[in-house]
Amino acid sequence: MTNQTQWETEIKAELEFLENIFQRRSIVTTKELNSSWLIRNGQKLLNLASNNYLGLLNDxxxxxxxxxxxxxxxxxxxxxxxxxxxxxxxxxxxxxxxxxxxxxxxxxxxxxxxxxxxxxxxxxxxxxxxxxxxxxxxxxxxxxxxxxxxxxxxxxxxxxxxxxxxxxxxxxxxxxxxxxxxxxxxxxxxxxxxxxxxxxxxxxxxxxxxxxxxxxxxxxxxxxxxxxxxxxxxxxxxxxxxxxxxxxxxxxxxxxxxxxxxxxxxxxxxxxxxxxxxxxxxxxxxxxxxxxEREKRTLLLQHAEYFRNRLTRFGFDTCESESQIVPIIIGANSQTQSFATRLQEEGIAAIAVRPPTVPENKARIRFAITSAHQKKELDWALEKIIQVGKELEVI
Known part of the structure; x- marks a missing residue:
């Protein structure tokens, strides 16, 4: 086995530390099907992670x-x-x-x-x-x-x-x-x-x-x-x-x-x-x-308000969101990562956001709503989110 230099040892130890506190990130190849759906790791997922707010990415x-x-x-x-x-x-x-x-x-x-x-x-x-x-x-x-x-x-x-x-x-x-x-x-x-x-x-x-x-x-x-x-x-x-x-x-x-x-x-x-x-x-x-096309903005903000209100009604902390960005605060990194993993298993792409992007103990799932989402898709996603929230005792 080749002896590691000091800098190699230190950097690998830091990666291991990030792994242990559930803050190690990786890049996952994603194929976008349309403005609402994508494929990741061979699985079709409803895209609630994109900043493509008006659905123009594939216009x-x-x-x-x-x-x-x-x-x-x-x-x-x-x-x-x-x-x-x-x-x-x-x-x-x-x-x-x-x-x-x-x-x-x-x-x-x-x-x-x-x-x-x-x-x-x-x-x-x-x-x-x-x-x-x-x-x-x-x-x-x-x-x-x-x-x-x-x-x-x-x-x-x-x-x-x-x-x-x-x-x-x-x-x-x-x-x-x-x-x-x-x-x-x-x-x-x-x-x-x-x-x-x-x-x-x-x-x-x-x-x-x-x-x-x-x-x-x-x-x-x-x-x-x-x-x-x-x-x-x-x-x-x-x-x-x-x-x-x-x-x-x-x-x-x-x-x-x-x-x-x-x-x-x-x-x-x-x-x-x-x-x-x-x-x-x-x-x-x-x-x-x-x-x-002003109607795209109107529809976007209507979708976001509907989605946010439903989550709040079921007891999620949406962090005083007023826009198309709707987070739910989970807290611990490990539980937040588990929540994101479970959502993916249920067919939803939503990202676990952890420190240093957000403050310590404020890890969250960040949902991004778009005008391209259909109401029935949002209803389906809300049902899954609420299900996972109850399962992991977030609500």
């Missing part, structure tokens, strides 16, 4: 847009946007994005993670201060760490705590408040009105992540900021095309001078190969569909 119009772009332009972009990769389709998509979001300027980026990490680390520097909701997405936290700014975490959705932190901050320091609008693991929504009030009172910048709200909220699906008519009070709106819009990539909208600054300072833009033409073509088509 024939997006496929046609991608195919036409490939035929006309090829499959790659060849370079970063600042080299030779800024395809003319970027201009079309960003113009469409400005129109959709009613913004002054827009920038398409490679992913939501890239956007949050890159924008925060471009805007903030050592000795600046970032005020971040305790349950913000990991990409926001990583962006703050990379920026080397001082992190001030306020209690989840607690504007009183946020104000207490702002009051203590030196007036001469650059201050950024950043929050998700719809929180990805709890399904609840930020108090954007309260945050805007504090942003103005304490002369801070405000950045919101609309990843799980884009396509879902707002008259034209522009996001939660538009839903509450505060888009002009938000300095930086970030969102993704990879969830409700069924494509890939991310966006940021802001004042033109701020977008110009991001172009010049964001390393994730400067040093990343641009998106392929096919992706840009699907983004443009997806925005058009989302803006026009």
């Amino acid at each position: 024939s119009r997006l496929k046609k847009a991608a195919s036409k772009a490939i035929d006309k332009y090829g499959v790659g972009s060849g370079a970063s946007r600042l080299m030779t990769g800024n395809h003319p389709l970027y201009d079309k998509v960003e113009s469409r994005l400005i129109q959709w979001k009613r913004a002054e300027a827009a920038l398409v980026l490679n992913s939501g993670y890239t956007a949050n990490v890159g924008i925060i680390s471009a805007l903030m520097k050592r000795d600046d201060i970032v005020f971040s909701d305790k349950l913000n997405h990991a990409s926001i936290i990583d962006g703050i760490v990379l920026s080397r700014a001082k992190l001030q975490r306020y209690r989840h959705r607690d504007t009183n705590h946020l104000e207490a932190l702002l009051m203590k901050a030196p007036k001469d320091k650059r201050k950024l408040i950043v929050t998700d609008t719809v929180f990805s693991m709890d399904g609840d929504i930020a108090d954007l009105e309260g945050i805007v009030r504090l942003k103005e009172k304490y002369n801070a910048m405000l950045m919101v992540d609309e990843a799980h709200a884009s396509g879902v909220y707002g008259k034209g699906g522009q996001g939660y900021s538009h839903h509450v008519n505060l888009q002009d009070k938000v300095d930086i709106q970030v969102g993704t095309f990879s969830k409700a819009l069924g494509s890939f990539g991310a966006y940021v909208v802001a004042k033109k001078w701020l977008i110009d600054y991001i172009i010049n300072r964001m390393r994730g833009l400067i040093y990343s190969t641009a998106l392929p033409p096919a992706v840009l073509a699907t983004i443009e088509k997806a925005i058009e569909i989302v803006e026009e």
Whole structure:
């Protein structure tokens, strides 16, 4: 047997530790049948784990847009946007994005993670201060760490705590408040009105992540900021095309001078190969569909309310969810993993979410509802979830 190096021994021991506390993850190949069903490990499962909120992932119009772009332009972009990769389709998509979001300027980026990490680390520097909701997405936290700014975490959705932190901050320091609008693991929504009030009172910048709200909220699906008519009070709106819009990539909208600054300072833009033409073509088509087909949003939120209310009625803790993301809190990692395994055995794909994604002893099953689900499918799933909940003594 070959002697292991110290680093091999340490890493394997860490993997074993993760296994023992039910936090070791693995990648499982999944074949999507349609917007509601998939196949995993040879088993057909109702998909309650996807962020494909409007069922656009397999939409024939997006496929046609991608195919036409490939035929006309090829499959790659060849370079970063600042080299030779800024395809003319970027201009079309960003113009469409400005129109959709009613913004002054827009920038398409490679992913939501890239956007949050890159924008925060471009805007903030050592000795600046970032005020971040305790349950913000990991990409926001990583962006703050990379920026080397001082992190001030306020209690989840607690504007009183946020104000207490702002009051203590030196007036001469650059201050950024950043929050998700719809929180990805709890399904609840930020108090954007309260945050805007504090942003103005304490002369801070405000950045919101609309990843799980884009396509879902707002008259034209522009996001939660538009839903509450505060888009002009938000300095930086970030969102993704990879969830409700069924494509890939991310966006940021802001004042033109701020977008110009991001172009010049964001390393994730400067040093990343641009998106392929096919992706840009699907983004443009997806925005058009989302803006026009409002009934998809209405149906999605009706489905989510129905599903959430039924779970709550049977005694599940749905974590104050208000959106299409409906978690049920289980608690212990082992019991949560058992719950997810039992659901799969019953024909449901739903993910066990464990620390560090969520706090300790707050492991959960995260259900994601879509407009593509049929009510009879949701009823069938609810019956199975309630059955497993009783079996494992969760309810």
